[in-house]
Each structure stands twice: as structure tokens, then as C-alpha cells.
Amino acid sequence: MSRLAELRNARWAPWLPAIIAVVAVALFPLFRPPLDATMSDVIQALAYVVMALGLNIVVGFAGLLDLGYVAFYAFGALAAGWFASDHFSKVNGGEGVHIGVSDFVQTAFPQGIHVSFLLIVIGAILVTALAGAIIGLPTLRLRGDYIAIVTLAFGEIISRFAANGDSVIIKGYALSNGRESISPIDQLNLPLVGEFDSATNLRFYFWTALALVLVVLFVNFRVRDSRLGRAWIALREDEVAAASMGVPLVRTKLTAYAIGATFGGIAGAFLGVYNNSVNANQFQFGISIFLLSMVILGGLGSIWGVVIGATLLSFVNTYLIPDVLDKGSFNDLLGDLGLDFTFGEIKFGVFGFILVLMMVLRPQGLLPERRRTAELTEGVGGDEAIVETRA
Amino acid sequence: MSEATADGPATAKLSAEGVSKIFGGLVAVDGVDLEIAPRSIVSIIGPNGAGKTTFFNMLTGLYKPSTGRILFDGRDITGTRPDRITSFGIARTFQNIRLFSTMSAVENVMVGQHARMKGGMFSSIIRTPGVRREEREVREKAREMLDYVGLRAAEFDQVSSNLSYGDQRRVEIARALASEPSLLLLDEPTAGMNPNESARLTEFMERLRDEKDLTILLIEHDMKVVMGVSEHITVLDHGEKIAEGLPREIRENERVVEAYLGKSAVE
Numbered sequence: 001m002s003r004l005a006e007l008r009n010a011r012w013a014p015w016l017p018a019i020i021a022v023v024a025v026a027l028f029p030l031f032r033p034p035l036d037a038t039m040s041d042v043i044q045a046l047a048y049v050v051m052a053l054g055l056n057i058v059v060g061f062a063g064l065l066d067l068g069y070v071a072f073y074a075f076g077a078l079a080a081g082w083f084a085s086d087h088f089s090k091v092n093g094g095e096g097v098h099i100g101v102s103d104f105v106q107t108a109f110p111q112g113i114h115v116s117f118l119l120i121v122i123g124a125i126l127v128t129a130l131a132g133a134i135i136g137l138p139t140l141r142l143r144g145d146y147i148a149i150v151t152l153a154f155g156e157i158i159s160r161f162a163a164n165g166d167s168v169i170i171k172g173y174a175l176s177n178g179r180e181s182i183s184p185i186d187q188l189n190l191p192l193v194g195e196f197d198s199a200t201n202l203r204f205y206f207w208t209a210l211a212l213v214l215v216v217l218f219v220n221f222r223v224r225d226s227r228l229g230r231a232w233i234a235l236r237e238d239e240v241a242a243a244s245m246g247v248p249l250v251r252t253k254l255t256a257y258a259i260g261a262t263f264g265g266i267a268g269a270f271l272g273v274y275n276n277s278v279n280a281n282q283f284q285f286g287i288s289i290f291l292l293s294m295v296i297l298g299g300l301g302s303i304w305g306v307v308i309g310a311t312l313l314s315f316v317n318t319y320l321i322p323d324v325l326d327k328g329s330f331n332d333l334l335g336d337l338g339l340d341f342t343f344g345e346i347k348f349g350v351f352g353f354i355l356v357l358m359m360v361l362r363p364q365g366l367l368p369e370r371r372r373t374a375e376l377t378e379g380v381g382g383d384e385a386i387v388e389t390r391a
Numbered sequence: 392m393s394e395a396t397a398d399g400p401a402t403a404k405l406s407a408e409g410v411s412k413i414f415g416g417l418v419a420v421d422g423v424d425l426e427i428a429p430r431s432i433v434s435i436i437g438p439n440g441a442g443k444t445t446f447f448n449m450l451t452g453l454y455k456p457s458t459g460r461i462l463f464d465g466r467d468i469t470g471t472r473p474d475r476i477t478s479f480g481i482a483r484t485f486q487n488i489r490l491f492s493t494m495s496a497v498e499n500v501m502v503g504q505h506a507r508m509k510g511g512m513f514s515s516i517i518r519t520p521g522v523r524r525e526e527r528e529v530r531e532k533a534r535e536m537l538d539y540v541g542l543r544a545a546e547f548d549q550v551s552s553n554l555s556y557g558d559q560r561r562v563e564i565a566r567a568l569a570s571e572p573s574l575l576l577l578d579e580p581t582a583g584m585n586p587n588e589s590a591r592l593t594e595f596m597e598r599l600r601d602e603k604d605l606t607i608l609l610i611e612h613d614m615k616v617v618m619g620v621s622e623h624i625t626v627l628d629h630g631e632k633i634a635e636g637l638p639r640e641i642r643e644n645e646r647v648v649e650a651y652l653g654k655s656a657v658e
Contacts (some may be wrong), residue, residue, distance in 0.1 A: 219516050226515035226522070227508050227529075234491050234502045241489040244451055246477035246570050247504025253511060371493035371550075 018304075026210055034201040038319075043202065043274065045314035046209035049265045050216050052294040052310035053261025053303065057220070058370075059292065059300035062256035063230065063236030064139065065148040068155020069291050071086060071135065072261040074283040076164050076268020078175075079124035081182035081278035084189075086112030088173055102195035107185050115188045116272060117208070121308050124269035125262050131158075132261025136254045140145075143239075153287050163280035177282065183277035198273050205274055213307075223259065232256055233371070253318060274311045286348060293351050297358055299365025308366055313351065321347060403462070404429040404606040405450070405481075410459030411630075412445050421630040422459065427469045427574070427623075432600055434617045435642075437627035438650055443610045444486055445628070447576055450608075451483050452476040463574065478506040482572035484558040484563045484611070486579045492552040496542060496562045498644055499551055500533035503569030536565040540595075558584055568603070569629045575599070577609040581616050589613055618642065626650070 006012065025042075032039050051073060057067045081087055081255050084143040087110045091097055100116030134153045137229045161168070163172075167177030176182060188196045196204040206216050223229050229250045235244040272278045287339060290313065298309025324330065334341070343350055358365070401473050404425045411650075412420040420442040422508045427433050431508050448454040450461060452473035461469045468476055482503075491499050503558060509520040538548055540561040546554060551562055560580065567575060581589040595614050612615045617624065617638070626634040628650040634641060641647055 022397075040637040222516045222518060223512070226516055227505060227510045228521040230498060230502050230511055231505055233494060234505075237493060238489050240453060241485065241491065242455065242502070243473040244477060244485075245485055245503050245566060246474045247502065248472070258513070334574075 006340040022210075022214065026207065029206045029291075034203055035288070036202065037142045037244045039202050039206055041315060041318040042207050043206050044318055045311045046206075046213050047274070048272050048294065048314045049307050049310040049329070050209075050267040050270070051264050052291050052298070052306050053213075053216050053220055053359050054260045054267070055291050056295050056301065056303070056306045057263070058260035059295055060306070061224065061236070062253060063268075064149070064253060064256060065144070066257075066260070066286075067152040067288050067292070068158070069264055069283065070160035070283050070287040072131060072264025073268040073271070073287060074129045075131050075261075076082075076124040076156050076265035076270075076280045077272035077282065078119050078162065078165075078182075078268075080177065080185055080269045080272025082330050083113050083115050083120045083123050084117075084186040084273060085109075085114075085182050085184065085255065086111050087182050088309075090172065091322070092106065094101055100191055101186060104195065105189065109186070112313050114189075116191055117269075118191055120273065121212075122267050124265035128261040128265025128268070129258045130256040131265075133254050135261070136257035139257075139302070140250055140253060152285075155285060159280065159283040159285065174198075174297050176278070179280050181277035181279040183279075184330055185273055185276050185278065187276075188273055198276065209270060209274075212266055216308070217303065219259070224303065228252070228255060253313050261315040282350070290351065293355055296355065297366060299368040301371065302365060302367050302369035305365050305367035305369065312366075313354070316350065316354070317347065321350060325350075394404075402429075404426060404431075404464065405608070407446075407450070407461070408460045410446070410456045410461060412442070412449060412454055412514075413457045414582070416628050418430050420456075421451070421628065423625075423630075423632050424511055425625055425632075427606055427608060428599060430604065431622045432596060432620050433608070433623040433625070434621040435608065436614075436617055437625060440629075441563045441627040441650075442630040443627055444578060447483065447610065448478075448575060451481060455508060460508065477527045477570050477572075478573070480573040481576065482567035482570045483576035484560075484567050484576075484578055484580060486582065488550040488556075488563055490563055490566070492550070494551060494557075495548045496537055496565075497530065497533045498556065498571045499562055500536050500565045501529050501637055502528050503536075503566035504571075525528045525619055526613050529644065533565075533569060535570050537562065539570070540565045556571075557588055560584070568599075572605065573622055574606045575609055577607065577611075579610055579612060581611065581613045582626060586615070589616050592616070596620055 028042070029039055051069070054072070055066060058064050063324070075255045079125070086096070086109050090238060091113055094111055096109070096111045097113045099114070099119060101114045105114050135151060139150045142150060162176050163178055166174045166178035166180065168175040187198060188208060190196070190204070190208065193204070198205055231242065231247045235246065235249065235252055236246055239249065294310040294313045295306050296309070298307065299305030321343045331342070402629065403426045405425070407425040408418060409422045410426060410543065410612060411422050423446060435446065437443055449456045452471050452475070453492060455470040459469070460467060463476075463479055463481060466479065468479060490504060495504070498651070508525060510525055514522045521565070534547060538544070542558055542561050542565070553558060554562065564577075564580070583590055584592065596607055599619065600607055623637055624635065624638055625632060626641060626647050633646045633650060634644045635645070
């Protein structure tokens with residue numbers, strides 16, 4: 001066998017394009033100034049990738065339509081607000097709790113809880129996994145569209161909670177600062193490497209976001225190709241048959257909600273730290289739909305598809321609309337036509353238009369999963385309603 | 392319910408005692424008693440709408456009986472969750488095939504082993520040596536099962552919706568067998584099969600009973616299959632048990648003929 005053929009047959013060979021892409025993305029910040037606008041667009045995109053991958057587990061793998069995913073972003077961001085600011089100002093007798101943070105944080109913010117980013121992420125994971133399981137519970141007896149309605153309501157409830165959290169006082173502390181921000185949130189404090197200030201250098205934010213994406217991707221692949229992943233797909237295709245084959249419906253669904261929620265929490269914690277503040281205006285219903293569009297654009301259930309979908313839509317949001325459509329000749333053209341609006345104002349119209357285009361031209365998504373293609377082209381995977389649903 | 396079950400739990404594989412199912416005002420199954428001896432092949436027959444499948448759904452936990460009790464190996468499984476019942480050792484196939492249509496044949500059978508597997512979320516993410524071994528074994532066993540039911544090796548990795556009707560039936564039986572049941576429920580297994588295939592399936596059921604130590608309960612319309620394979624037959628009509636006994640007795644039972652052909656035919 002020739003050397004080349006040997007390489008082609010190596011176990012990691014199918015991963016080669018992915019490895020090259022990751023290395024290229026990882027090197028990208030070195031070729032840009034430390035405070036680059038494009039770099040900040042990419043950081044935002046990476047955070048969306050994490051969330052979209054989480055939503056993909058619930059919607060794509062387990063087939064449970066979730067319209068309230070923004071709730072988990074909110075919980076993650078709030079976790080960053082709670083564990084990395086002087087929000088809990090009187091904790092530890094007003095001397096604060098500091099774990100794994102820089103000397104600067106310790107002297108500048110003596111009050112409140114300030115912990116290392118890793119601990120914030122772990123805190124966010126715990127909070128959101130619990131929230132995911134709680135939102136899962138009432139949906140267990142429901143099917144299809146009804147699940148969507150309950151999750152939609154849950155998303156709204158959580159964002160109301162965040163907005164009015166300043167009047168929810170528990171033991172002298174507000175839940176959140178409502179539409180005012182919990183701010184400032186500590187800069188990125190990483191174990192071993194230290195603290196990084198987003199006002200001077202974005203590179204480590206970039207690499208942290210990329211690392212989060214990689215971890216989440218890893219978990220996605222591992223879970224998909226496991227007993228649990230098979231159970232999700234079985235459940236998505238035929239709940240009755242899945243239950244009859246020994247798949248416990250309640251536990252399997254709750255795990256999907258919990259893992260999916262966890263990813264939202266991780267991204268939320270990161271964005272809280274990256275944006276330096278957490279406020280209720282960040283948790284709009286639109287984000288749930290935005291994320292769902294990413295999943296559908298990329299291809300429901302397809303891991304790489306979702307990565308691509310999330311990246312594309314995020315760039316439409318942070319680059320194409322503000323920097324291309326609303327600037328220069330394109331905007332002038334609109335003016336010449338007598339149209340007095342900016343695309344920024346009709347953002348969701350633009351996303352909606354993209355979705356409609358997709359549904360007409362390529363309903364299975366940009367990079368569809370093998371199974372979905374089969375469902376759409378061969379009309380299989382239809383579900384007969386069970387006559388009696390059991391919890 | 393009845394005295395007939397006094398020594399039931401000790402000897403019967405499965406016993407149903409006065410099991411009923413009421414949907415709104417409709418009595419789908421009305422106080423049915425049934426006892427199945429271990430290692431036997433028994434049938435439930437009856438005209439369409441007699442409540443046979445509803446009865447099956449209660450045995451497998453998809454429906455909760457409105458009244459009555461179901462004992463499996465002496466254990467009360469009335470109203471237990473379907474996945475628990477599967478783990479106790481009851482497996483089934485469906486009247487209209489319900490494979491996971493976008494999964495391959497092997498994957499379908501792997502899902503069948505779900506209840507017998509241990510791999511949890513965290514160990515799957517880390518992919519511990521235990522999980523690795525289990526995955527390999529489960530895949531291997533799935534292939535063995537498919538081979539056992541007579542699927543050609545070339546079809547193993549085919550998406551199940553692309554398989555022929557007969558092969559889909561085979562995969563469904565393999566999937567049921569994969570959960571290591573001691574009682575197998577087959578809902579009209581020969582539906583859509585030609586006489587030749589039906590005869591082969593009859594043979595296969597006997598082989599299953601002998602080789603895998605299985606008890607088999609089937610719903611069947613093909614009288615040739617029913618009379619050929621069953622040791623005992625129960626007849627349902629309008630949700631009620633109207634007769635039971637040996638095939639010979641059932642064939643001559645007036646009420647059964649009446650239920651199938653109508654009263655005028657008997658007179």
C-alpha cells in the first residue's frame with residue numbers, strides 16, 4: 001500500500017478537513033490586530049454556534065421543538081452576573097469571595113463573588129441543567145406543537161423574570177438588575193494564563209470561545225453515537241415503538257433538554273463575561289427564533305450543518321446587514337428607490353426571507369443529515385398518533 | 392378474578408385476570424381472562440375490531456387497563472411503563488410495521504437492546520473502555536440477530552425503509568428478540584405475506600420457541616397459520632372472550648363460526 005493510501009485509510013482521515021478548519025480558525029487572531037472588529041464578529045458567531053448546537057440536541061436529535069431556548073442563555077448569563085461581579089455585595093461579611101481571580105479583581109472589587117471563568121461555566125452548567133429538566137417536566141405529556149407552545153411560554157416567563165428580577169428580592173439580594181445591567185462583570189479569568197481585558201485584547205476571548213465550541217462539538221458527536229443518541233432518534237421517529245423497545249421516554253427526553261440547556265448556559269456565561277454586563281434586554285424572544293433558524297438553515301440534526309448555519313446567520317446579523325446592506329451604494333440605491341428604511345430595522349424580515357428561500361430551494365438544510373434527507377425525499381419517518389399518551 | 396388463577400402465578404408465563412379497556416363510552420376489551428403456559432405458542436383470533444390489538448397494548452404497557460390485573464412470571468405488571476415491561480422480558484412487533492425508518496437495520500436492532508445496556512451519558516461522552524466494549528458487543532449481537540431471522544448480510548446497513556416488506560418484518564422480529572424477551576407478542580406477523588412465506592414464518596416460530604426458550608402469543612388472521620402453530624387459541628369478539636381451547640375445538644365452535652361468518656351462515 002502506498003504511503004498516501006495509508007494516510008487515506010487512517011482512522012482520523014475523515015476528520016482531516018475539520019482539523020484543518022479548526023487550526024485555521026485558531027490561527028486567525030494572530031493575523032489581526034488585537035481589537036479587530038471581524039474578530040469580535042467571529043467571537044459572537046462562535047458563541048451562537050455553541051447555543052445552536054445545544055438547541056440541535058433538543059430539536060434535531062430528540063425532535064422536541066423548543067421555542068424558548070433563550071431562557072438558557074439568560075440563566076447562563078445571569079450565572080456570570082452572580083458569580084463574577086459585586087452583585088452579592090454583602091456576602092462573606094462584605095469581604096467577598098475570590099477564587100482563582102487576578103489581584104486586580106481582588107483589590108478593585110473587594111465585595112461580591114468573583115470566581116474563575118471555569119467555575120462560572122460549571123455554575124452555569126448546574127443552573128441551566130436544572131432549568132432544562134424543569135422546563136422538560138411539563139412537556140413530557142405533550143406532543144409536537146404543544147411542546148412548542150409550552151417552551152415558548154417558558155422562554156417568555158424567564159425573560160419576564162429577568163426583566164423584573166430587580167423586584168424579586170431573596171435574602172436581601174435581587175435576582176437580577178432588570179433592564180439595568182449587572183455590571184461590571186469580571187474580565188476573563190482563566191486558570192494558569194491569567195486575566196484578559198476585552199478593552200485591549202480580544203485574542204483570548206476568541207480562543208476561549210473556540211475551545212468552548214470544540215468541547216461542545218466533542219460532546220455532541222460522542223452523545224449522538226451512543227446508546228442515548230440512538231434512543232433520541234428512535235424517540236423522534238416513533239415514540240410508541242421506542243417505548244416498546246425499552247427506551248424510557250421521560251428520562252430520555254429530560255436528558256435531551258438538560259444537555260441542550262447546558263450548552264445554552266455555557267454560551268450565556270461566556271457572553272455575559274464578554275459583554276461585561278447582563279441585562280434583561282439581551283434575552284429577547286427573537287433569539288430563540290434566531291437560533292432555531294440557524295439549526296434549520298444548517299440542517300436539523302446535522303452537527304456540521306448547524307455549525308455552518310450558525311456561523312452564516314451570525315455573520316448576516318453582525319456584518320452583512322450593518323456593514324454591507326445598510327452602508328454605501330446599496331443603501332444609496334434604496335434611497336434612490338424612495339425606500340426609507342434600513343435592513344437593521346427589518347432584521348427578522350431578512351432572516352425570515354432566508355428561511356423561506358431555504359424551504360423552497362433546499363428544505364433539508366445546507367448540510368443535511370443523512371436521515372433527514374431520507375425523510376424529506378422518500379416521505380418516511382411519518383408518525384402515527386398514539387391513542388393514549390402516558391407520562 | 393377467577394379461581395382458575397389460584398395456581399396461576401406459579402405456573403403461567405402470563406395471566407390476565409378480568410382485563411377491560413374502556414375508551415370513553417366504548418368498551419374495547421371486556422373482562423378478558425387469559426393464561427399462557429411457559430414455552431407455548433398461543434393465538435388470539437377474532438374479527439376486525441374485536442379488541443385484540445388493544446389487549447396487546449395493555450399487555451405491553453401502552454394502555455393502562457381500566458380494570459383487571461396482568462401478571463407476568465407472577466409479577467403484577469398492570470399499568471407499568473412500557474420500557475419497564477420490556478426490561479422484564481416482554482417484547483412485541485406491530486400490526487403495521489413500526490421500524491425506525493431512517494435507521495439502518497443494525498441500528499434498529501441496537502435500539503432493541505437499549506434496556507439491556509448500561510452506558511450512561513457521562514460514560515458515553517468520555518467513551519470509557521466499558522462503553523466501547525458494550526457498543527461493539529451490541530453491534531455484533533445485532534448482526535447475529537439479523538442473521539438469525541434470515542436477513543441477508545448485504546441488507547444489514549440499509550436504511551430500514553429501503554428494505555422489502557418481508558425483510559422489514561424480519562428486522563422487526565430481530566429488534567424484538569434483541570431485548571432478550573421470554574415472551575414474544577406478534578401482532579399479525581403474516582399480514583401481507585404469501586402462503587410460502589407464511590409457512591416459513593410458522594416454522595420459524597417453532598424454532599424460536601425451541602431454541603430461544605420463548606413463549607409466543609400471536610394475533611393472526613391467517614387460519615392456516617393459526618391452526619398449524621397454536622397449542623391454544625383464544626377468540627375475542629366485540630371485546631369479549633367468546634371461546635378458547637385447542638385448535639380442533641375452536642374450529643368446531645359454533646359461536647366462533649358465527650362471529651366470523653355471521654349468524655345466517657350458521658343457520
